[in-house]
Amino acid sequence: MKKLVIFDIDRTIYDGSVFLDFSLHLVQKNLISPKILSSLGFEFVTYQTGFESYDELVRDCLNYFFEEVKNIQPDIIKNEFKECLFKNHHKFYDYVFKTINNYPEYEYLLVSLEPDFIVKEIASFLRIENYLANKFLNNGEYLDKPELVFNKYYLLENSKFTGIKPFSVFGDSESDLPLLELAQNKFVINPTTVLYKQISSSDYHILNHETIFDEVKKIF
Numbered sequence: 001m002k003k004l005v006i007f008d009i010d011r012t013i014y015d016g017s018v019f020l021d022f023s024l025h026l027v028q029k030n031l032i033s034p035k036i037l038s039s040l041g042f043e044f045v046t047y048q049t050g051f052e053s054y055d056e057l058v059r060d061c062l063n064y065f066f067e068e069v070k071n072i073q074p075d076i077i078k079n080e081f082k083e084c085l086f087k088n089h090h091k092f093y094d095y096v097f098k099t100i101n102n103y104p105e106y107e108y109l110l111v112s113l114e115p116d117f118i119v120k121e122i123a124s125f126l127r128i129e130n131y132l133a134n135k136f137l138n139n140g141e142y143l144d145k146p147e148l149v150f151n152k153y154y155l156l157e158n159s160k161f162t163g164i165k166p167f168s169v170f171g172d173s174e175s176d177l178p179l180l181e182l183a184q185n186k187f188v189i190n191p192t193t194v195l196y197k198q199i200s201s202s203d204y205h206i207l208n209h210e211t212i213f214d215e216v217k218k219i220f
Contacts, residue, residue, distance in 0.1 A: 002107035003167035005099070006156075006179055009112045009122060011172040012189050013096040015209070018088075018122065019114055023065065025084040031076075032068040039064050054174050054194065055150040058113045062134060065115070066146050074140055078117055085125060092126075093189075093209040095216065100126060103220045109161065111152050113175060132159055153178035168219070170212075174198060185219050187212060 010017045023040060026032045040061055047057040069077055100108060110131040112119045119133035132155040135147040149155055152175055156162065169176065169183035174194045180186045186204045188195065189212060199206070205215050 001164065002105060004109060004161060004164050005103075005106045006109045006111050006166050006169045006183070007096065007128075008171040008173070008176050009110060009114060009119070012170050012176075013093055013126075015091040015093065018085075018118060019061065019065070021088050021091075022081055022084050022118065023068075025087070026069070026077075026080060029080065031072060031080065036064055036068050054192075058150060058175070059148055062113075062115065062146055062148060066136065066142075070142050074117070074137060074142060078121070081118055081121055085121060089125070093212075095209055095213040096126065098213050099216050099220070100128070102217075106167065106220070111155060111179065113148075113150065113152070115146070130161075132156065150175065151178060152176065153182070156182075171195075180204070187215070 007013050010019070020040060023032070023036055027034045027037060043052075043057050043060050043064075046052045047054065052060075108126075108128045108130065110119055110123050110126075110128055110133075112131070112133050114133055115136040116133040117137055119131045123129070123131040132152075134149060136142060156179065166179065166183040168185040168187060169179045170187040170189060171177075171180055172188065172190050172195065173192045177195060177198055180188070188199065188204050188206045189209060191199070191206060196206075205212075207215055
């Protein structure tokens with residue numbers, strides 16, 4: 001098998017949160033209630049002030065989102081996300097395109113806690129074959145409730161990539177730490193305060209999106 005390279009999405013290859021941008025898009029289209037924005041804002045403040053964990057933040061935000069979209073046809077939601085992605089495609093950092101295009105000999109994988117239909121569309125946009133995400137849909141229909149997983153290592157180990165030591169992992173938050181610790185090369189972009197405190201060794205490359213490809217060229 002080719003050497004495995006794993007990317008997180010939000011704040012790692014994308015400037016901001018795809019989930020928040022899509023929620024705003026749906027509010028602007030009058031497809032979901034604007035109340036979700038205040039709920040999501042509250043969750044982010046609660047996390048940033050240390051009153052809840054990253055896992056709790058993700059759980060609450062995804063459950064709010066699911067309650068808003070579950071009565072909208074999945075095909076409508078998917079098409080709206082395609083439109084949102086087209087509108088926000090400039091937010092993807094250049095280094096992810098440079099890495100994929102310059103080093104096609106690697107196996108690329110997106111691992112995100114975002115809903116599966118979002119991550120699938122981003123993988124297609126980036127021309128990445130593989131992705132792992134939280135499950136909202138089954139056979140094109142919503143589940144009764146989303147199957148939420150907060151441990152990215154669990155997602156990896158329950159996929160075809162089980163037992164594989166990644167060549168490189170790119171992440172920004174404490175949810176990425178289990179995969180970063182596995183990787184031969186650990187790339188941290190714009191780390192959260194919690195992740196920065198958890199990094200325990202000098203073999204982490206802590207960079208920003210403007211300098212990271214220089215480091216990629218040295219290692220790949």
